[in-house]
Amino acid sequence: MAFALTLSELARLADGDIVRGGLDSSYTGMAALDAATPGDISFLGNEKYKAQFLATFAGAVLVPRGVSQGPDTTALIAVDNPSLAFAAVVRHFAAAARPFVPGIHPSATVDPSAKLDPEKVSVRPGAVVMAGAVVGDGTDIGPNSVIGEDVVVGRDCLIYANVSIRERCVVGDRVILQPGAVIGSDGYGYEFVNGRHLKIDQVGIVELGDDVEIGANSTIDRARFGKTVIGEGTKIDNLVQIGHNVVIGKHCLVIAQTGMAGSSRLGNYVTVAAQSGVAGHVMVDDKAILGSRTGVTTNLKGGVTYLGNPAQPFMDEQKQKALVRRLPKMLEDLKALKKRGGGF
Amino acid sequence: MAFALTLSELARLADGDIVRGGLDSSYTGMAALDAATPGDISFLGNEKYKAQFLATFAGAVLVPRGVSQGPDTTALIAVDNPSLAFAAVVRHFAAAARPFVPGIHPSATVDPSAKLDPEKVSVRPGAVVMAGAVVGDGTDIGPNSVIGEDVVVGRDCLIYANVSIRERCVVGDRVILQPGAVIGSDGYGYEFVNGRHLKIDQVGIVELGDDVEIGANSTIDRARFGKTVIGEGTKIDNLVQIGHNVVIGKHCLVIAQTGMAGSSRLGNYVTVAAQSGVAGHVMVDDKAILGSRTGVTTNLKGGVTYLGNPAQPFMDEQKQKALVRRLPKMLEDLKALKKRGGGF
């Protein structure tokens, strides 16, 4: 099984020295000290976990230089910074679990007019790259994903299974698309004529900046004209809906099941927690934080934390929510006052 | 690049006359006057945009007959109705971006028992048409989409990538299914027997009327028996959930992330705004309008605008929401009255 590390491979990867343990012992998982089993690698990142370390069942632990004692059956590797070294191991496992395999799988379909280097791009089984598409080196196109006509995908992107990118959309470098994500579906626009909703053609595109991530089964609509933009470094969670002509700035976080209506905008470094909604044509400024289930219906100033529907500053909303729970008591008081004040 | 128009092609398409400009100049995009660049076509639809017109960088502008002056580098085409002419250009671009290519791609799978005319239907790479399915002429089945056993799809439908239509469902003419849409998943039904949830088989179907559109990654469950119905001309946005045995009338609008529970019903011309929910077995009558995040738990009369959870007439809900924000002040008043009235 490729998904395993021997102790000596681990030491090399962690840039550390084996204190104790058999060179050929091998490990297939990672876990915290108190959850680890003999097949797992763990780490002692902080003195306060010393007791957990002494009781761990981990097969191997990355420890700070100087530590040489530990549970009898646990191998030890001394490193300069156990947390950083462990992160490197995690990254190795993550990559090993799904190795990059350059080349076009025979069951994939790549249109002859598409531009990609078959020795530097991975096109997985059943994937489809349509006419005129361009795919950068180091990009991995997952099984049964579809790259539409004239789409441009940058370098070192990771596109998982069953992703759809519609025609002419533009994807930056190092973008990650989780399974089932849809990029470039039509915006929702109709004109009401003679009792019927006539479709307004949506001929714009979606542009995803560098280092963007889009969650599983999220949907990003193309613009009517021009483009829907997800700025560099912005991370979007699962089942999020982004409407047409939305513009999201750089390094935002948009959490699961949130929806942004057409032409709404986020500045930079905005956080939108789960199940929130932003109305059409509304702007939320830099570094605003929206709590879960916030409903935004007007422009919001940046640097403030909001909650509620419609959105209010956090403390105002909390105070009102607390008072709603106090309403039965307030009604009682009111009745008592009315009685005392004489019937009216 | 196919996705471009020369000025003379543009004039023909817009049914207009070239006032000014080189016949061979070509244009690859469309934009509003104030956003256009030299590669874009734009239009002067209304006198009030005259100033924008005079300052535009558009490469070509559709103008009303009689206009002959404009920015130096901008070509002009005189037409009877610039808005309508522009809509025709947009439609041309939309179609050109993803041309209809009749035929069955070699990587697609069409069961020999399926009924379709390979010269009039487009089955894109990796698409699958299962046994007994029927597909009408002019229909485009997107890459890696799946048409289940005995499904019937009408004429001139546009099915994008990675769509799933399960067995026996029926799709009308000119239906549009955005990427990842699921038609005919099982309704959610279990019987609780001896501590376990036993599945209630769902053997009905989904029926989509003519001119229906279903958004990206939306899910329409099949009926237990009989059918879940989406009426003619109804447009459903992205990430919408429609439960089993739901019946939606004609020409409704159901916006993103809304959910309709089993056996709920909408009349005709109902609008349901984003992130709303309709409980099971409830009916919303003709021309009702539900604002965003409305929660419907009882039958609602038609022709009224509702808001809130549970749904109330719009003004009632707004008044109450305003009073909730006033609760801190009300509590203060109440305390003052209690003090004055003597301790109780």
Add this chain to the structure above:
Amino acid sequence: MAFALTLSELARLADGDIVRGGLDSSYTGMAALDAATPGDISFLGNEKYKAQFLATFAGAVLVPRGVSQGPDTTALIAVDNPSLAFAAVVRHFAAAARPFVPGIHPSATVDPSAKLDPEKVSVRPGAVVMAGAVVGDGTDIGPNSVIGEDVVVGRDCLIYANVSIRERCVVGDRVILQPGAVIGSDGYGYEFVNGRHLKIDQVGIVELGDDVEIGANSTIDRARFGKTVIGEGTKIDNLVQIGHNVVIGKHCLVIAQTGMAGSSRLGNYVTVAAQSGVAGHVMVDDKAILGSRTGVTTNLKGGVTYLGNPAQPFMDEQKQKALVRRLPKMLEDLKALKKRGGGF
């Protein structure tokens, strides 16, 4: 057409005796007595439906032994328990609509290192089984679905079209995955370093217990380490989001469009109604019931019905909601009292 039963086949399937009707008459659907047409089978499960029975247009009806009279054109089959017999017929139709076809379709891709018995597993057109995956006998892998590297799928599972299971996830026996479901997408986790969100690798897995069902386009994130767990017999509806490291117990119901944030937990036999949300690291105990749109932000005791955001015991929430609707009247009273009490 395979999807039809003759009267004699129906009698055998229902374990009953033909009272009346032609042996060769055939039926292609099922319906309730009052909705049935001549092509449908129906049943008389309860004396109180006698009037409906006498007026039905059903082609054939399963009746209790002893009943010999009915509408002139309706065939009758006498059985011991009409409800159970009808359920058997429904199950037959459900299976017939999409027959199990063992074998690997030529357009599917199965990596040579995958372990499955091609004579006992069905791999539908365009499906992909990646390296190291294991698939149990009797399992049906739908068209264009993707089984990732080293995934383990149990026996007799039903995986519909366009499903994605990412690397190393584990699926129990008799699991049903509706179209578009995503199992094992990355958890949403980033570290904020130097103005950028750095991805925290997600190297855990998802484990689905026996008899689990996951709805269409729902998404289940893999754990950072360890595993996200959906317990035996739990049924998850469409468009549900389950975050990383969530642990759901046995026999829970999680209804459409609900979201559970990272590391939240449900006990056994918990019901979460539609469009609810559970915050991260929160626990909901055994047999709790959350009404639609409940928002859970703290641990909740089991065996109680909750509603509201934040969640409260059902009656408390209802009382407060009623009082919110009474706020205009309360304000009026308060104003009257203030007037009487003298200006303050």
